[in-house]
Amino acid sequence: MTEETETPAVDLTGIRDAVSVRLPAVSAYLSVLRTATAGLAARLDFTLDQIEDLRIAVDEACAMLLRHAVPGTDLLAEFELTGQEMTVRVEVNTLGVSSPNREDFAWMVLTALADDVDAISDHADHLAIVLRKRRSPARPS
Template sequence: MADETVTRAQGVGIPGVRDAVCVRMPAVSAYLSVLRTATAGLAARLDFTIDQIEDLRIAVDEACAMLLRQAVPGTDLVAEFELDGDEMTVRVEVSTVGTTEPRRDDFAWMVLTALADDVDAVTDSPDRMAIVLRKRRDVAGPV
């Protein structure tokens, strides 16, 4: 029975198993390499192409850089990854003093929208800011 549980937990998209990972780390740019590595590893589990993995790594890095500018010193950056079939959703969030949504006409925002399929900024409370990215695996492949 224990072997069956391990096998089920390692699969992606298995009914009854929620494929989600949460990473909490200091809101300091020096730790972003850990997040880029986690992003690549999780995207590889969904069989993303090398180009899609790199796009997602860059998008997550850019989203974090945008958030770190507003992060309260000494707090954490939280990244939540949800894997669902051929799609990954990444939510990166920090504590802020007040909330100023990212400018959607800024170059950094244009980079995000070019690299991810969906991008949104979320301010659920006055002292939290999050950016949510969604990337789908290209099932058709290159044309």
Template sequence: MTEETAAPSEGLAGMRDTVTVRLPAASAYLSVLRTATAGLAARLDFTLDEIEDLRIAVDEACAMLLRQAVPGTDLTAEFELTGDEMSVRVAVETVEPQDLKRDDFAWMVLTALADYVEAVTDKDLAIVLRKRRGAARPA
């Protein structure tokens, strides 16, 4: 089902944790990922609004990726917590990855909820999100 790994912290001032969650590439398992996202954001003392923004952004990124995922494969989420920022990379295996549409509603949601959004195509198709605690939302 799920696999979680964590690297130890480097102390409070230079805190850097990484967590990887691997689960079947199916929407039925996204609630597990939303819960992990919220728990990790809370660890960084994100506000309730910032936590909810991240949960929605991760969910939306996964929904975009699952459309292209090879059936029966895994979705991998890598969380990196550094000081007051969380970086999330969600990825799926695809046969022939198609560019994600950056002019559709889902992409607009991502860019509104995260401070940084990037689509990456290498050995898989991935979306990278970054959110900083206390960062002002774009107007």
């Protein structure tokens, strides 16, 4: 005679996933972040268009940062998945630059592709760009 035990149901709605990727601050490595972005957005069931928007936005944000990155340092990307939203923070140590040019075409691209975009600098030689994208509600069939 075997005793059956019931496995309790797990509620995944409150789960928060966080992924960090550290790589050399060189454009040759950006394909790694584009792939990570697409894979993580797919976990949240983003549409193909939303996934592509995020990939392009992350690529643009990194390109903006890499222009000012200290040679030989790392770029850090942090992805946070909560419910129906993904937040991506990319950051580098800079050569005295603490704010992106918000009049630049790249900044306009970022604001068009992401739901929220912000630049954060906690000191003069460090810059981060934070993007947020929310999953669109499911369309009725």
